[in-house]
Amino acid sequence: MSRLKTLFKHKNSNILNIYITAGFPALNDTILIVQELEKAGADIVEIGMPFSDPLADGPTIQNSSQKAIENGITLSKIFEQVTEIRKIVQIPLILMGYFNQVLKFGVVQFFSKAREVGIDGLIIPDLPVDVYKNEYASLVDEIDLDLIFMITPQTSNERIRMIDKLSNGFLYLVSSHSTTGAQQVLQPSQIEHFKRVKTMNLANPTLIGFGISNHDTFTTACQYANGAIIGSAFINAIANASDLTATIHQFVLSITR
Amino acid sequence: MKKYKHMHYQINDKGYYGEFGGAYIPEMLHANIEELRTRYLSIIAQEDFQEEYKDLLSNYVGRPTPLSYARRLSAKYKSKIYLKREDLTHTGAHKINNTVGQILIAKRMGKTRIIAETGAGQHGVAAATVCALMGMKCIVYMGEVDIKRQSPNVTRMKMLGAEVRVVKSGSRTLKDATNEAIRDWINHPVDTYYIIGSVVGPHPYPDMVARFQSVISDEIQKQLKKTEGREFPDKIIACVGGGSNAAGAFYHFLDNKEVELIAVEGEGLGISSGKTAATIRTGEEGVFQGSKTLLMQDQDGQIVEPYSISAGLDYPGVGPFHAHLFKSGRGTYLVATDKEALAAAFELTKLEGIIPALESAHALAALKKIVLLPDDIVVVNLSGRGDKDLEIYSKNGNYE
């Protein structure tokens, strides 16, 4: 059974998934950050592959991506780092990145390499579920990776059902019409959207992401889904941290307290 | 009259030109793109749309634009050279053909807020213009570098009532302005319509923009019929940024193999210098800003920042239409450096009394790079006028 399936089998609420940008704030911080996140109690870590033109990301992740690229992060470096991380970390690890890098690396090669270094799932925001199904799924069927797709307030119920069918691991429930970015409170319309999805009783677990930033938004999200994903708020917290380890523990504690 | 069927070079029913195109978009844009994809053809086909579109093209844009025989240029290059005068449209570039069409689509889709990206500022001006005409709110994203080098167009956009948002990410040029416009759309999916300025982006944009620009080749056919007694030239030359003026100029000739389709990219300081915007020459297959196409990227799939003196050509991607014409061998893709384009601009100005846009000057520069026969009928698509580039021309000119 995949690490994600095992996780959700043993824990189906208050799942905390933290997004980090590989190679940020410093090139080799990735390893320490994931290790400390696990110790602090994160259930999943989503490792962002920095891309020069991250269309679905707001300013925080745009900036961390740019900094990481300047730091010298590359796909091969990320695979090296994940290899090291897997020697010491047990929780599920997900790679998130833009499709051009996957295509350039070679789709089959990328999937195989990710699996080989111990990655459990992939999120590729600009690879639509239908395109994946029609053009790439058959090539990578054999490779045991969970493909995680997004659903948004605009996604129709019918399409949500279709995406649910094609997804593994969990569904990424995008909280609002927006690019990534920290948000202080969740609006009533967002809650309506969460409720709608919750009442659909989907086959996959759901995690709510985009705009989840603190204890309140995390707790609210967890009422409607199996857990939530925090990205920009974590990136902001560690961007200028003088003591990375302490900052990570404080951050996770501030969310889960 | 011989009719050519568009069989191999047009978009297929899956939204691809050969292996290029498609809609590689985040789920956040799915509903918007799907709405556009399912509706654009039927909206365009509506009688009231056609009436309004044609009326605006003739009575507002000023179409048909002339096909001018360039007497002195022809004498110099020993060939029959015509200029398709998109510079004479209202706002001074072909970009308005597209914005007039898309604003009518936006209206029929009930959208109230328009966003656009711009490089040279010509598309931004064209978008701001139709928004003023229709009384709609307009926001234009423009890179900081382009705001400096195309400042007259910034003033025009503001006077037209548009809000110009300065983009400071990446190379601060067209690609970054496009990223920001797409992000804006993700954040405003309900009331906002994104008027893309070229044959780029996810399907159906490349096809929709090419259709609106195809008025260029439609008119060339009719005009050549009158002057030359035949509907097609031997060669047609156009510059390529994203590729919309070239797509429009080639459109009705795609399946007529007697017509040589020549596209010219901005070579910048030269391909070997690394400071270039020659996407087709130096690019590789990838996915960028919504479509699979050729693009300038490094070994790790990161987008390489382009360079060209011409803001409208300074873009690391190219429309999938052109990636396919290139790959299939149907189109000839040339490059012209900053210097060659400047020389061509000064030459046209002296010989014909026309100051071209820097973008269009790249197409003119190709006259020195191709074999021209005395009987050849050559059409150069003069995509825009050079008012916006006067500062660059005055810095680079030698007025003896």
Ligand SMILES: Cc1ncc(COP(=O)(O)O)c(C=O)c1O
């Ligand atoms: C006058 C002119 N020509 C050409 C272009 C390049 O765009 P495209 O390749 O889409 O025609 C621009 C873009 O700004 C322009 O202003």
